Amino acid sequence: MNQITIPLRGGVKLLSQIPxxxxxxxxxxxxxxxxxxxxxxxxxxxxxxxxxDCGCGTGIYSSFFPSHSYVGIDISPTYVDRARACFPKHCFRVMDATQLEFPDNAFDAVIVSGVVHHLDTATTQVVLKEISRVLQPKGTLLIWEDVPTRHSLNFVGRIIHRLDVGEYIRPEIDYAKLLSDYFFIESTESFRSGFMDYAAFRARSLA
Ligand SMILES: C[S@@+](CC[C@H](N)C(=O)[O-])C[C@H]1O[C@@H](n2cnc3c(N)ncnc32)[C@H](O)[C@@H]1O
Known part of the structure; x- marks a missing residue:
């Protein structure tokens, strides 16, 4: 099996570099x-x-928010270039989420979509700490992350997860544990987007 998945994963990695x-x-x-x-x-x-929008990728959710209230950051200059080209009125910056270049309490809400499943535990902890610093005390964190495929017959979802460049797809409970060091989780929900299964958390700062 690995003989097939290793080159395919290489292909997906290459594809991920063509936004x-x-x-x-x-x-x-x-x-x-x-x-x-x-x-x-x-x-x-x-x-x-x-x-x-922390780890905004190509900015696909930016159009949900008015341009004057939105900032998207991503570590990848290629993705940020694509986001700027697609959504020229919105603000995008190349930035590492482990060192957010914003003052404390700078945001009323932070969204994180499919970023943490690319990060090991230590990096995730630094990112969550940074998010809790820039989020104002009553602000909302909305985060959704890939979880292992829930339905055994969802073969496409399972194959995609094997090929996903995200190395840290965790069960819902593990994301909850990571979050609860820095946030109070107000609600959790599970959903399916196409072939992909997700866990979503709405949380507030502990401070
Ligand atoms: C699966 S993509 C999700 C992109 C976007 N949030 C979406 O849902 O379309 C994961 C993104 O996390 C970004 N990322 C990974 N580590 C990061 C870090 N330390 N700081 C900022 N962005 C990071 C990657 O560059 C990539 O764009």
Whole structure:
């Protein structure tokens, strides 16, 4: 099996470096991100005044928020270039989430979509600590992450997870444990987006 998955994973890694191709593939696999948009509408009935999209990738959720209230950051200059080209009115910056270049309490809301499953535990802890620093005390963190495929017959989802460049796909409980060191979890939900299974958490700072 590894003889097949290793070259395929290499292919996926290459594809992930071509942002438009990766976007198209994800759009198909995740049914046009309908569920993610539902989640955003459900949790942000009113747009937050200042929102940080941490690990924004190509900025696919930026259009949900007014341009004046949104900042997207990502460590990848290639993704940030694509985000700027697609959403020229929104603000995107190349930045490492382990060292956020924002003052304390700078945001009313932070969204994190599919970032932590790329990060080991130590890095995740630093990122969550940084998010809790820049999020104002009553602010909202909305985070959703890939979890292991829930239905044994979801073969496509299982194959994608084997090929995913995210090395740290965790069960829901593990994400909850990581979050609870820095945040109070207000709600948890499970959802399926196309072939992919997710756990979503709404949380507030412990401070
Ligand atoms: C699966 S993509 C998700 C992108 C976007 N949030 C979305 O849902 O389309 C994971 C993103 O996390 C970014 N990332 C990984 N480590 C990061 C870090 N330390 N700081 C900022 N971004 C990071 C990657 O560059 C990548 O764009």
């Amino acid at each position: 438009w191709a990766f976007d198209c593939l994800r759009w198909i696999l995740e049914a046009g991100y309908r569920q993610h948009r539902n989640l955003l509408s459900q949790h942000f009935r009113q747009s937050p005044l200042r929102v940080l």
